[in-house]
Amino acid sequence: MKVEPYALALESPLTTAHDTITERRGFLVTVEHAGVTGIGEAAPLPDWTEDYETCRDALADxxxxxGRAGALSLLADAPAARHAVSLAYRDADARAQGVPLYRHFAGDDAVDAIPVNATVGDASPAATAAAVREAVDAGFDCVKVKVGVRRLEVDVERLRAVREAAPDVTLRVDANEAWERSTARRALEALADLDVALVEQPLAASDLAGHAALRGRGVDVALDESVAAYGLDAALDADAADAVVLKPMALGGPDRTVDAGRRARAAGVSPIVTTTFDAVHARTAAVHAAAALAPLSACGLATADALAEDLAPDPAPVERGRIAVPQGKGNGVPTPLGE
Ligand SMILES: [Mg+2]
Structure with a gap:
C-alpha cells in the first residue's frame, strides 16, 4: 500500500465549526490487488472525520x-482513512471484474445519471434569489439554500424572494443545527407555505426527539450532522428523519455508504448522498455509491467547483443538474499519466 499526501487550493475559504480552511489536504492510497491497481482517497475534515494528523497516522499503521482485512480492522476510528483503503480495494475489485464501481456494489442494472442539487450560501434576499435563478438557468431543478445565519424572519424573506424568482424549483434548506425547537416550529410553518420540500438539520445534532417531533408538518426533515455524530441507527431508531444525508468520507467508505443507504431505505427513509468537498477520487466514488442506490432524489454531489485545482480530470462533471455515471472499469478516474 502506498500513501501520498496531497493539498489542493479551495476556490474560496471554507468555514467549519473548527476554523476556516483555504486548502483541502488529504491522502491518496494506492494498492496492488487482484492483479490490478486500485486508488482511494482520504479527505479528512474535522467535525465530520478524524483530523489530518490522525488520518495520516492511521494510514501509516x-x-x-x-492485507485488506488487516488494514481495515485498524481504521475503525478513522473514517477518512478507512474510506481511502476501502475505496482503493473496491476500485481494484471492480477493475478486476471489468465493471464500473457502482455495478460492483449493485449488480447488473445500469444507471445513466444521478440528479444533483445546487447549493446557495447565505446572502441577502436579492442575492440569494439571483443565485438560485442562476442555478435554475444552468439546468438544476433542485436547489439547497443555507439558512440559520440570519434571523428567521430574514431567512423567510430570502426564501420568498427565491420563490418569486424560481416558482417551480424544488427547494431545500439546510439550517446546520441553527435553530431552537420553538424557532424550528415557526420555521417549518413558513417553509411549508413557501413549498420548501425539505429542511436539513434544523436542530442540534443531539436532539433526535426534537427532529422526530418536527416531522409531518408538510416539509420533510433530513438529518446530516446527527448521522455523522450518532450514526444512522440512532436516527432510524428515533424515527427522527424522512431523509438522511450520507457522506462517504464521514461514514468510512463507499461500501458503508451503500450499506447505510439500503438500511435507511428499508426503514422507509430516503438516502441523499453528498461529499465533504473531496477531490476527484472520492467525489467520483460518491457518485458510484449514489448510483448503487439509484433511483434517488437530488444528491449533494455538485461540489467540484469548490476546488480551484484537482488531482486528475473529472470523469463525472455536472451537466444540466445531472452527473453522468462513469461507465469505465472501477471508479473511472483517469490517472494523471492517462491509463
Ligand atoms: Mg448539511
Whole structure:
C-alpha cells in the first residue's frame, strides 16, 4: 500500500465549526490487488472525520498491516482513512471484474445519471434569489439554500424572494443545527407555505426527539450532522428523519455508504448522498455509491467547483443538474499519466 499526501487550493475559504480552511489536504492510497491497481482517497475534515494528523497516522499503521482485512480492522476510528483503503480495494475489485464501481456494489442494472442539487450560501434576499435563478438557468431543478445565519424572519424573506424568482424549483434548506425547537416550529410553518420540500438539520445534532417531533408538518426533515455524530441507527431508531444525508468520507467508505443507504431505505427513509468537498477520487466514488442506490432524489454531489485545482480530470462533471455515471472499469478516474 502506498500513501501520498496531497493539498489542493479551495476556490474560496471554507468555514467549519473548527476554523476556516483555504486548502483541502488529504491522502491518496494506492494498492496492488487482484492483479490490478486500485486508488482511494482520504479527505479528512474535522467535525465530520478524524483530523489530518490522525488520518495520516492511521494510514501509516494500516500500510504496515498484512492485507485488506488487516488494514481495515485498524481504521475503525478513522473514517477518512478507512474510506481511502476501502475505496482503493473496491476500485481494484471492480477493475478486476471489468465493471464500473457502482455495478460492483449493485449488480447488473445500469444507471445513466444521478440528479444533483445546487447549493446557495447565505446572502441577502436579492442575492440569494439571483443565485438560485442562476442555478435554475444552468439546468438544476433542485436547489439547497443555507439558512440559520440570519434571523428567521430574514431567512423567510430570502426564501420568498427565491420563490418569486424560481416558482417551480424544488427547494431545500439546510439550517446546520441553527435553530431552537420553538424557532424550528415557526420555521417549518413558513417553509411549508413557501413549498420548501425539505429542511436539513434544523436542530442540534443531539436532539433526535426534537427532529422526530418536527416531522409531518408538510416539509420533510433530513438529518446530516446527527448521522455523522450518532450514526444512522440512532436516527432510524428515533424515527427522527424522512431523509438522511450520507457522506462517504464521514461514514468510512463507499461500501458503508451503500450499506447505510439500503438500511435507511428499508426503514422507509430516503438516502441523499453528498461529499465533504473531496477531490476527484472520492467525489467520483460518491457518485458510484449514489448510483448503487439509484433511483434517488437530488444528491449533494455538485461540489467540484469548490476546488480551484484537482488531482486528475473529472470523469463525472455536472451537466444540466445531472452527473453522468462513469461507465469505465472501477471508479473511472483517469490517472494523471492517462491509463
Ligand atoms: Mg448539511
Amino acid at each position: 494500516a500500510s504496515e498491516a498484512s
